[in-house]
Amino acid sequence: MADTAAALTVEEPLDLVRLSLDERIYVKLRGDRELRGRLHAYDQHLNMVLGEVEETITMVDVNDEVQTQSLRSVNRTVPMLFVRGDGVILVSPPSRAA
Amino acid sequence: MLFYSFFKTQVGQQVTVELKNDLAIQGVLESVDQFLNIKLRDIHVVDPERYPHMLSIKNCFIRGSVVRYVQLSPSTVDTALLQDAARREAQSTQQMNQAKPNVAQA
C-alpha cells in the first residue's frame, strides 16, 4: 500500500490515535479519571504527552446514615502532562465530519 | 524509545511526578532509563500534610511502573518536534509488525 494511503486510513486500532495527533482528545483512565487535552505524542503502550489538559476525577461520597451515594467530581488543569499508558482504558478522538 | 528519548531532553528540568498511590513529588529530573524509571533530586512532596514521611528525603528513585503522570513545564517541550517523532515512531513500529506477518494478520 502507498504511504499516503496508509497515513490516512485506519487499519489497526493505534491508527485512530495517530490520526488524533495535534487534536484535542478524550482519555478515560483507571481510578475514575478523565482527561481532555491536545495530543502531542504517544507510543504503542499508550504513553502520551498531552497539552492544555483538563482532568476530572469522579469520587463517590457514601453517606452511611441514609445509605445514599453521591458523585462528586474534582477538576484541575495541567499545562503539559505525560500520562503513563498502563492506566489508559479508552481514547476517543474529536468527532470528525465524515 | 520515544518517551525515553523525550525524558532525556527533560533532564535538569523541574518536574512533578504523580504516583498511582496519589503521592506527588516535585523535583529536578536527574536521570531516566528505558523503563522510564526516574531519579529526582532536591525533592519535596506536593502535599506534606498528607504525606509527612519523606520530609527528610532529598533524592529518590521512582520505579516507572508506579508513575501515573509527570507534569512538565510547557516551555521546555517542543510540541511540533514531539508530534513528528510520534509519527515516525508509529511508522517504524508498524513496519516491525509487518515484518512478522504471522502475528495479528487480519
Place this chain on the structure above:
Amino acid sequence: MSEPANKRTPTDFLNSILGQRVFVRLNSGIDYKGLLSCLDGYMNIALEQTEEYVDGELRNRYGDAFIRGNNVLYISAI
C-alpha cells in the same frame, strides 16, 4: 482419523465479526456497543458509533473509540 471439526481459532472469530456491531465487556464491568473497525494482537480495539454502558445504563457516546486491550474481558457479536 479426520481433522478435528473445530479448527476455527479465536482469531478467525474476531476476523469474521469485523465491521459488525459488537458488545465489549471490560474487566471493570463497563460495557461498550459499537461497530468493530479493527483490532490488533494486543486486543486493542477500534470502535465506531460507540455507546458506553455503566451498570447497564447508557453513559456516553463516542464517534470513534480506541480501547486498550488489557482492559478487555470479552468481545461478542450482536
